Amino acid sequence: MIDIIRAxxxxxxxxxxxxxxxxxxxxxxxxxxxxxxxxxxxLAQAATRLAPCPTGDAVITPGFRLAARFVIHAVGPVxxxxxxxxxxxxxxxxxxxxxxxxxxxxxxxxAFPAISTGVYGYPKRDAAEIALExxxxxxxxxxRVVACLFDEESVRIYQELQSGE
Ligand code: APR
Numbered sequence: 321m322i323d324i325i326r327a328x329x330x331x332x333x334x335x336x337x338x339x340x341x342x343x344x345x346x347x348x349x350x351x352x353x354x355x356x357x358x359x360x361x362x363l364a365q366a367a368t369r370l371a372p373c374p375t376g377d378a379v380i381t382p383g384f385r386l387a388a389r390f391v392i393h394a395v396g397p398v399x400x401x402x403x404x405x406x407x408x409x410x411x412x413x414x415x416x417x418x419x420x421x422x423x424x425x426x427x428x429x430x431a432f433p434a435i436s437t438g439v440y441g442y443p444k445r446d447a448a449e450i451a452l453e454x455x456x457x458x459x460x461x462x463x464r465v466v467a468c469l470f471d472e473e474s475v476r477i478y479q480e481l482q483s484g485e
Contacts (some may be wrong), residue, residue: 322455322465324478329468330358333387334429337468338378338417340436341393345371345379351433351470360385367393376412380420390427392417396436399443410436410447414454422461431466434474448477 329337329351339355342348345367347356356363366381370393373379378394394417397409413435421427432451436442451467459465469475 322459322467324467324475324482326469326475328354329431329433330354330386332431332468334431334464334466335388335427336390336392336421336430337388338432339391339393340433341395343372343374343395345373345393350438355391358386359383359391363391376409378413378416378420380424390424392420394435396440399441406442407450410442411450411454414451418458428462429464430462431468433468444474445477448481452481
């Protein structure tokens with residue numbers, strides 16, 4: 321079962337948290353800013369060495385001062401109306417995050433924010449459908465998969481999709 325919660329992802333005690341990053345991996349606003357603030361300056365030092373990260377791809381670094389041992393920096397697509405391959409790129413960002421988590425070998429719990437649905441403008445419901453599809457496809461290999469949302473509307477959308485409404 322995928323845990324749908326409303327929380328600040330930087331506070332979660334899971335093995336890995338996923339960051340909604342940009343290709344420079346240098347930090348930014350939104351959840352990216354929150355994660356870099358909580359992890360400390362070593363996070364940008366470690367991540368920028370792996371930059372640029374193409375849209376739809378992800379990289380993994382230690383979590384430094386975070387409770388989470390790892391941060392998976394995923395770069396979601398900017399929404400341009402839906403005819404620029406956005407859905408495939410968002411799906412790939414989730415898939416690549418799971419692949420890195422599985423490859424690391426010791427990650428049993430992982431939390432995702434609603435990638436691309438903030439600054440990048442991806443419609444929340446369309447993004448949630450993709451996120452939950454990919455999470456369902458991979459959750460069997462993890463003890464805990466968390467959809468960590470930050471607003472009531474997103475929680476409601478995920479819960480409706482989870483219950484098949
Ligand atoms: N914990 C969990 N979710 C959060 C947090 C937080 N602390 N802060 C924000 N969010 C939510 C937002 O409310 C939104 O639902 O994360 C989701 C993703 O929004 P953004 O952080 O704006 O990410 P995104 O839309 O993918 O845009 C990425 O924004 O911050 C920059 O550097 C980042 O250029 C990149 C772009």
